[in-house]
Amino acid sequence: MQIKRVKKLTKNKKILEVKNLKKYFPQNKTESVKAVDDVSFHVLEGETFGLVGESGSGKSTLGKVITGIIPATEGEIIYNGQLLDSYKGNEKKRVNREIQMIFQDPQSSLNPRMRILDIIAEGIDAHKLALGKKRKEAVYATMQQVGLNPDFIKRYPREFSGGQRQRIGIARAIAVDPKFIVADEPISALDVSIQAQVINLFEDLKKENELTYLFIAHDLSMVKYISDRVGVMYLGKIMEIAKSEDLFENTLHPYTKALISAIPNIESANNPKKENGRILLEGDPPNPLHPPSGCRFRKRCPLAMDICKEQVPQMREAEKDHWVACHLYNK
Amino acid sequence: MLEVNHLDVVFRTYGGEVKAVRDVSFHVDHGEIVAIVGESGSGKSVTVKTIAGLMQSENAEIRNGNVLLNGTDLLKMTEKELRKVKGSTMTMVFQDSMTSLNPTMKVGKQIEESIKEHTGLSKSERKDKVITILKQVGIPNPELRAEQYPHEFSGGMRQRVMIAIALACNPELLIADEPTTALDVTIQAQILDLLKGLQANYNTSIILITHDLGVVAETAKKVIVMYAGMVVEKAPVDQIFKHPGHPYTEGLINSMPDVSTDKNERLIPIEGSPPDLFSPPTGCPFVSRCKYAMEVCEHHIPPEFEVKYNHFSRCWLHDERAGVNHFNANKEGEETDQK
Numbered sequence: 140m141q142i143k144r145v146k147k148l149t150k151n152k153k154i155l156e157v158k159n160l161k162k163y164f165p166q167n168k169t170e171s172v173k174a175v176d177d178v179s180f181h182v183l184e185g186e187t188f189g190l191v192g193e194s195g196s197g198k199s200t201l202g203k204v205i206t207g208i209i210p211a212t213e214g215e216i217i218y219n220g221q222l223l224d225s226y227k228g229n230e231k232k233r234v235n236r237e238i239q240m241i242f243q244d245p246q247s248s249l250n251p252r253m254r255i256l257d258i259i260a261e262g263i264d265a266h267k268l269a270l271g272k273k274r275k276e277a278v279y280a281t282m283q284q285v286g287l288n289p290d291f292i293k294r295y296p297r298e299f300s301g302g303q304r305q306r307i308g309i310a311r312a313i314a315v316d317p318k319f320i321v322a323d324e325p326i327s328a329l330d331v332s333i334q335a336q337v338i339n340l341f342e343d344l345k346k347e348n349e350l351t352y353l354f355i356a357h358d359l360s361m362v363k364y365i366s367d368r369v370g371v372m373y374l375g376k377i378m379e380i381a382k383s384e385d386l387f388e389n390t391l392h393p394y395t396k397a398l399i400s401a402i403p404n405i406e407s408a409n410n411p412k413k414e415n416g417r418i419l420l421e422g423d424p425p426n427p428l429h430p431p432s433g434c435r436f437r438k439r440c441p442l443a444m445d446i447c448k449e450q451v452p453q454m455r456e457a458e459k460d461h462w463v464a465c466h467l468y469n470k
Numbered sequence: 471m472l473e474v475n476h477l478d479v480v481f482r483t484y485g486g487e488v489k490a491v492r493d494v495s496f497h498v499d500h501g502e503i504v505a506i507v508g509e510s511g512s513g514k515s516v517t518v519k520t521i522a523g524l525m526q527s528e529n530a531e532i533r534n535g536n537v538l539l540n541g542t543d544l545l546k547m548t549e550k551e552l553r554k555v556k557g558s559t560m561t562m563v564f565q566d567s568m569t570s571l572n573p574t575m576k577v578g579k580q581i582e583e584s585i586k587e588h589t590g591l592s593k594s595e596r597k598d599k600v601i602t603i604l605k606q607v608g609i610p611n612p613e614l615r616a617e618q619y620p621h622e623f624s625g626g627m628r629q630r631v632m633i634a635i636a637l638a639c640n641p642e643l644l645i646a647d648e649p650t651t652a653l654d655v656t657i658q659a660q661i662l663d664l665l666k667g668l669q670a671n672y673n674t675s676i677i678l679i680t681h682d683l684g685v686v687a688e689t690a691k692k693v694i695v696m697y698a699g700m701v702v703e704k705a706p707v708d709q710i711f712k713h714p715g716h717p718y719t720e721g722l723i724n725s726m727p728d729v730s731t732d733k734n735e736r737l738i739p740i741e742g743s744p745p746d747l748f749s750p751p752t753g754c755p756f757v758s759r760c761k762y763a764m765e766v767c768e769h770h771i772p773p774e775f776e777v778k779y780n781h782f783s784r785c786w787l788h789d790e791r792a793g794v795n796h797f798n799a800n801k802e803g804e805e806t807d808q809k
Contacts, residue, residue, distance in 0.1 A: 193654035194625075300743045301510075330509035331681060335725035335739035342736070357654070364727035364737070383733070401659040403684030405711050405728055419663060420656045423624040 153217075154184040154319055154351050155205070160214035162197070162204050172427045174200040176375040177214075179454065182319075187345070187352040189366030189383065191359060191398070195424055196372040198355050202321045205353065206240045218319075236266050239312040243324035245304035249296040255282075255307060256292045262315035277314065284347070285310045285340060302333035306340065313344060321353045326361065338365060359402050363387055371395050374427060374435040377454070381461040391463040394436045434466065442467060471675055472498040472521070472560075472643055477535035479516055479525065488747045490516045492699040494535070498643065501673040503666070505686040505707075507722075508696035511744060514679050517696070518645050520545075521677075522562045523552050539643070558588040561636040565648035567628035571620040577631050578604075578616025584638040599638070607634045607664060626657035633664065644668070645677045650685065662689050683726060687711060692780075695719050698745050698755035700771075705781040715775075715783035715797060717760045754786070762787055762796060 162175040174197040182188045192198045203209045205216060207223070216223040218234060226234045239262070242248040249258055259278045263269050269277050279289045285306045296304055305325060312320055322341070326334045338361065344350060356362050362369055363383050370380045371392065379392040390396045397418040420439045425431055431438050437447040446466050457468040479491040491513045498504045508514045519525050521537050523544060537544045539560060544552065564570045572580055581600045585591060591599060604612035607630040620628055629649060636644055646665065650658040666689055668674045678690060686693055686707065693710050695703040695718065703716040714720040721740040742759040751757055754767045766786050775788035777797075787797045 193656065302743060331683070331722055332509060332725055332740040333743065335737040336741070339737055339739060359655070360727050360731070364731050364733060397656055401655040403658075403662070403682060403686075403688045405684055405687045405723070405726075417659060419659055423626055423657065424654075 152184045153181045154219060155353070156181040156215075156217040157201075157205065158215040158217070160201070160204065160216065161212045162200050162209070163212045166428060170428055173375045173430070174427070175204065178372075178375075178377050180370055180377060180380055182351060182353055183367075184351055185349065186367040187354055187365055189362035189369040190353060190355045190372060191357060191362050191369060192372030193357060193398075193424060195374070195427060197375040198372050199323050201372070202240070202323045202353065202355050206238055206321050207235070208240070232266065236262070236315045237318040239315065239317040239320050241308050241312050241320060241322040241325050244328050245296075245301065245308045246328070248308055249304060251296055254293050254295060255287075255299075258296070258307060259310045259314050261311060266315055268315060278310075281310045281314045284313070284344070286336075300333075301329055302336060305329060305337055309337075309340065309344070313348060313350075316348070317350065319351045319353070321355070323355045324357070325354075327356065327358065334361070341365065359399060371398065374424060374430055376435055376464065378436065378465070379461075379463045380454075381463075385458075385461050389458070389461070391457055391461065391468060392465050393440050393442050393467070397439075397441075434464075471500050471540060472677075473538040474517070474521065475536050475538070477517065477520060477537065478533035479513075479520055480531050480533055482529045482531065486748050489750055490699055490747065491520065492750075494696075494699075494701050496694050496701060496704060498675050498677060500642070500675055501669060502692065503669050503676045503678060503690045504692045504694065505678045505680060505690035506694045506696060507680060507683065507686055509681060509744060511698075511747065512696040513699040514696050515647055518562070518647060518677060518679060522560065522645055523547075523556060524562075554588075557584055557641075558639040559641055560643040560645065561639070561641045562645040562647065563629075563632045563636050563649050565651055567625065567632045567652075568620070570632060571628060573620055576617055576619060577623070581616075581631070581635050581638055584635050588639045603634045603637055604631075606637065607631075608660070609634070625653055626660060629653060629657075629661055630664070633661075633668075637668070640672065641674065643675045643677070645679075647679045648681070649678070651680070651682075658685075665689065683711075683722060684728075695722075698750060699747060700755055700784065702756065702785070703781075703783045704774075705777075705783075709778065709781050713778075715777040715781055715788070716756075716785045717762050717787075718756045721759075754784070764792065 158179050160175055160178045163171040163173050165171040178201060190198045190201065204211045256278055259281055260274055263274055263277055278292065282289045287303060287306050287310065296307065299307065326337050329337060345352065354362065354365055366383045368380065369383050369386045371378045373394050379386065379395050386395065387399060390399060397420045400418045418441065422439055425438060433449050434447040434452050437443040444466060452464045452466050454462050454464045455468065457463045475495050477491055477494040481488040481490055494517055506514045520532060525532065532545060539555065544555065578600045581603060582596050585596050585599055600616055601612045604615060609615050609627060609630055623631060650661050653661065662685065665676060669676055680686060690707050693705055693707055694701055695716065697718050703719050705715065710719060711723060714723060724738040725740055727737060740759050745751055745755055745758065753769045754772055757763045757767045764786060772784045772786045774782045774784055777783050777788055786792055787795050
C-alpha cells in the first residue's frame with residue numbers, strides 16, 4: 140500500500156523556527172545543567188521532523204520548551220513567522236490550541252478519575268470550542284478517527300490497553316484541531332505488535348488533518364521511517380540535521396555513525412559471518428553538569444583531534460541541506 | 471543441559487486464575503545463547519523465574535511439568551539444595567539494575583557476598599576475585615569502583631556490576647531478563663558484546679529474554695517465541711527471520727520497520743491486542759488476531775509441528791489437512807530453490 144504524502148513541502152514555509160535556544164536547570168548558585176544548549180533548527184509546514192538522542196540528550200526538554208510547558212532560559216522560538224512570546228490575547232489562545240503535545244506514557248498522562256469523554260474534551264472545554272451535544276459529537280468523531288469504539292465514551296483509562304490509551308492521548312491532542320504536534324516518544328511504552336498500529340495512525344492523521352509533527356524518539360529505525368528530516372542530539376546540542384535518507388546513507392557526524400551502527404539488525408541473522416562494522420563507543424555519556432570543553436562528544440569520539448578540545452564546533456552546511464557540527468568538516 | 475518440560479504456572483487472584491505459562495517446553499545446550507521473545511504478558515519472565523526458583527510466592531502455583539538442570543529436577547529440590555544451585559550453577563541478571571542492587575552497600579561487597587556464599591575462599595582471596603571480575607566485565611579502575619555505591623555508577627556500568635555478581639561463581643547458565651531494555655543503544659551494544667564474549671570465552675549458556683528482534687538476531691543461536699503464555703515457535707535464528715513458521719512471528723517481523731524500510735511503504739501491524747489470560751481462548755491463543763485463522767483454530771490448541779529440522783511451530787497450518795497454504799508453500803518453494 141502506498142500513502143501519498145502531503146506535498147506541502149514544496150512551499151518551504153517554516154512553521155516553527157528555533158534560534159539559539161537554551162534551557163538551563165540551575166543546580167546550585169554557580170552550576171547548572173545545560174539540558175538544551177544553543178540549539179537552532181526549523182520545521183517546515185507539513186513535514187515530520189524527527190529528533191533522536193540517547194537519554195539525557197535534552198530532546199524531551201526541547202519538546203517541552205517548544206510547547207511552552209517549561210520556559211526557555213534564552214533564545215527565540217518563532218511560530219508562523221512571529222515570536223511565540225509575542226502572541227497576545229485571542230491570538231495567543233489560537234496558538235496554544237494549534238500546538239499540542241502527545242506524551243510517552245499514556246498510563247501517567249491520563250487522569251485515572253476522569254472518563255474518556257471528559258479527557259478527550261478537555262481541550263475543547265478549555266478553548267470553549269463546543270458545548271453540550273456538539274461537544275459530545277466532537278468527541279465521538281475524534282474517537283472514531285483514532286480507531287476507538289465510541290461506545291466506550293463513559294469508560295475510565297484503566298479499562299483500556301496500553302495501545303488504546305495511547306490512542307486516547309492522541310485523540311485528546313487532535314480534538315482541538317491543531318496544526319503542529321510535538322510527540323514525545325509516543326510509541327516507546329508500547330509492545331512491538333502495537334507500535335506499528337499507532338505509527339500508521341500517526342501517518343493517517345497527518346494526511347487527514349494536515350499536521351506537522353516534531354517526533355521525538357530514540358528508536359532510529361522508527362524515526363527514519365516516519366520522518367522527512369532528522370536532527371541528532373547529544374548532551375544538549377544538535378550534532379547533525381539532514382533529510383532522513385541522507386542521514387542514514389551518508390552519515391557525517393562520528394556520533395551519528397556510532398548510533399546507527401549500534402542498532403541491532405535483523406539482517407545480521409542471515410549472514411552471521413559478515414563483520415557488521417559496528418563502532419563500539421567507549422564509556423558513557425559525560426556528566427551534563429561538567430561537559431567536556433570544546434566538542435561534547437570528543438571524549439568518546441574515535442576521530443577526536445586537538446581542535447575538538449579547544450573549540451566548540453559550529454553547525455555548518457557540509458552538503459546541501461545536510462548540517463553537521465563537527466571539526467572534521469571544516470573547510 | 472537445561473530442559474524444561476510441559477511447564478504450567480498459574481497465579482491465583484481475586485479475579486480468578488491467570489494461566490501465565492501453559493505447556494512450555496524447550497531446552498538449552500552447553501554454551502548456547504537462547505533468546506526468548508514475546509510481548510508484555512506473554513509469560514517469558516514467569517518462565518525463567520520458575521526456572522530460577524523465584525516463583526515460590528503464595529499465589530503462584532506450578533501445576534505441571536519439570537525443569538531439569540544437568541538431569542536433576544529443580545522443582546523437586548528442597549530450599550537448601552536449591553540455594554546451592556542458585557548463584558553457582560545458574561544465576562540471573564535482572565532488567566532494572568537500580569532496584570536490584572542494594573543502594574546502601576558498596577559494590578565490591580555485593581559481589582563478594584556471592585563468592586562468600588558459594589566458595590571457601592579467604593577474605594583477601596575474595597577481594598582479589600572481585601577486582602578480577604570487575605575487570606572481566608570491563609569496568610575501568612576496578613579497585614576504586616569496588617569501594618563505591620551503586621548510585622555512583624551509570625546505568626550501563628550498573629548493568630555490568632549485575633553481570634559481575636552473576637559471574638562471581640562461574641555459572642554454567644546465565645539467565646538475563648531484558649538486560650539491555652533500560653539502556654541506550656550505544657550502551658546496549660557494549661553489554662551485548664560483553665555477553666557474547668562470555669559465551670565465547672567461558673562456554674557459558676545464556677538465556678536472553680528480550681522483546682527486540684534485532685537483539686535476538688545479533689546475539690542468539692536459537693529463538694523461542696512466546697505468546698499468551700505459550701511457546702508458539704522454536705527455531706534456529708537464521709531460519710526464523712527468513713522463514714517464520716507461525717503467523718504471530720511473521721506479523722512481528724513485518725510490523726517492524728528496519729533501517730532499510732521504504733518510507734512510502736505502509737507498516738503492517740498485527741491488528742487487535744493479546745487475549746485476556748483469565749479466560750484464554752479454548753483454541754489457539756492467537757486466533758482472534760490471525761489473518762489465516764481456520765475453524766479448527768478456535769476450538770483446539772494446535773500441537774507442535776516440526777516444520778523443519780529443529781524448527782517447531784504451534785500452528786494448524788502445518789497440519790497436512792490444512793492443504794497447501796502460505797506457510798507450507800513457502801517451505802516447498804525453498805526446497806525447489808535448493809535444488
